[in-house]
Amino acid sequence: MTESTQLSALPPATPQIPADLPPHRLSVVVPLYNEEDNVDPLLERIHLALNPYPYPWEVVIVDDGSSDNTVPNLEAAAKRYGPHVRIVALMRNFKQTAAMQAGLDAARGDVIVTMDGDLQNDPIDIPRMVGRLLREDLDLVAGWRKNRKDGMILRK
Template sequence: MELSLVVPVFNEEESVGPLIARIEEAMAGYEKRWELILVDDGSTDATLSKARMSIGKSGLDLNIVAMQRNFGQTAAMQAGITQARGRLIATLDGDLQNDPRDIPAMVAELERRELDLLVGWRKNRQDGLLLRKVPSWIANRLIGRITGVRLHDYGCSLKIYRASVIKQVKLMGEMHRFIPAWVAGVVPSSRIGEMPVTHHARQHGVSKYGISRTFRVILDLLSVMFFMRFRARPGHFFGSLGLGLGAFSGLILAYLFVDKFILGNDIGTRPLFLIGVMLFLSAVQLITTGILAEMLARTYYRDESSVNYIVREVYSGEQSNS
């Protein structure tokens, strides 16, 4: 298997049929073996039943991963990547906004430039200016500055990966938009590139994203920054803060000690005394938190096989596996 196409879908009953047809048309000239993996992320409409109508279709190697409930796009993408058999993996959205006709060209570009990840750049986005373009523009620059991986479009789901690389990355939470940053923790950022791709306006259904996503991106970005720098040594992060506060507390308490026992002044009602004590307690808490975080990190690395989703059933042209 040369290429696996992974497509998470959620309540896309009007789009899933045309999506499969469009992928078949786009990949008709692709000479190597490929497969399509649809991940139904707990849809409550007819998405799953309409997708299953294409199973067994001649010339289409279709597998459908049905999630037990809605776990979110990141978990759905992780489930599809785990199921993928291809040497290369392509991901795209299921709402028809990504154009699958870009995939063969992106595969060729990834091989030509010897990259491990090629990210689509929606250079001419067909989205609203205020609710989508402006927040995305701000988020892309924040992510690039903090992670050091400079891309124009982090949010584009159309990406091509080498399976051996992306399967080393464990996706959690809502971190799919930060995949290039996670990949940069496995390979040099010089092996991550981008390529302009076509972007279409949404044709059916409603967008799953709104302006509130901007605030979640900021919180997720802080998590990414922490994991990129302190994932294997969280004790250094909390310990550094604790030692800094402890040193500041030590200076305050030393000054008050001199003021009390040498100069003879009353310090019991002074706000500075309370600040010194609270800083000392905070320092102790941060240092102990760092120790606990180190213990949790070691537990995590011993059990990286754990997953954060549940697959109800896998449908394919040959059989159905629970």
């Protein structure tokens, strides 16, 4: 196992796309650092959640200078899924805040979702959260990890 967080199995899910979504472009921004084992499950779950999405969407994955196979795994996955999977590869590890900013700078959507690459935030929730953001004309919708898989000791 690499430095990545081992993914717990997510429950089966069916995407629930709100019927009253106003037109928009969606960007999902995910910073990764040494997450080679999480690339495929992450992109698979994002695609499960967003394949039926009625508006244009993209995934911007920012590799924060990983020293493992995160980038080659991302490149292989991007070839499988298509050009809406965009990779921003940083030359060295700048830490999560800088990696997130690089992803925000690269995002093309007018609605941006940020998430970690460990799948403790389930992408299946994205359409409902975006729906609430747009229907209620909010500036921000935030979720939280109800049942965290990492203990207080493991958090930085």
